[in-house]
Amino acid sequence: MSRLRNSAYVDFIRIRFLTMLAYRVNYYSGIVIYALNIGVYYFTWKAIFGDGGDLGGFNVIQMTTYIAVSWMARAFYFNNLDREISTDIRDGSIAIQFIRPYNYMLVKMMQGLGEGMFRFLLLMIPGMAVALLLYPIELPTAWSSWVGFLVMLFFSFLINSQINVITGIMAFFVENNEGMMRMKRVIVDLFSGLIVPISLFPGWLSKVLEYLPFQAITYLPGSVFTGRVKGVGIWNVLGVQIIWFVLLLIPMIWLYGLARRRLFVQGG
DSSP, X not given: OHHHHHHHHHHHHHHHHHHHHHTTHHHHHHHHHHHHHHHHHHXXXXXXXXXXXXXXXXXXXXXXXXXXXXXXXXXXXXXXXXXXHHXXXXXXXXXXXXXXXXXXXXXXXXXHXXXXXXXXXXXXXXXXXXXXXXXXXXXXXXXXXXXXXXXXXHXXXXXXXXXXXXXXXXXXXXXXXXXHHHHHHHHHHHHTTSSSOGGGSOHHHHHHHTTSGGGGXXXXXXXXXXXXXXXXXXXXXXXXXHHHHHHHHHHHHHHHHHHHHHHHHHHO
């Protein structure tokens, strides 16, 4: 029985991947949009750097590389699980999902992974290739940086998806969490270091963000890719991601249990 159940979860990955594949033409425009986003930030930071020098520990090449890899990493870890869960709750289909012989949250994570794999192959990799042609990007030379970055990219997906699941399931308790989802997206993009590297934030805010999970989504993997974190430091920042992955499981499981009890109490 457990083997059949595990196979079902793998099928959710495959089905979501094939579903995204049916609409792959939409993602060709995504490559252009992400390349334009990188271009806007590239020329902005180039103007800020002027004739050279360092800013927040970045030189102009490192900053360009950080911008490019951060936006392309977002192409992989981004998903709308929060909106999907919220929709299931509002239209009542969550009741059917809860009585099926699988864990609803795990199913959503698997679906998100299937979407992420599609985005990795058809958006992130082609998009990074385009960015390499257009902008002065410096790729890592150490194999440890590549391995560390790819492992951390997977944890970026996990942590971002956990935050999305938590935000989505809050619809059980606030009924309309549209504002919460919008606020969450702005907070994640800003405080993860996607828009501005965290090292450029005011000192007090940088310290606060060290105790929040957002840096583990973008800033830490980007620091590894640009070579600002090397050697043993890669293990340290990976450890930060693992800690946040484990910690975020607690509110996920707790809210999921509350949601099931709330549904059964209200629905009988």
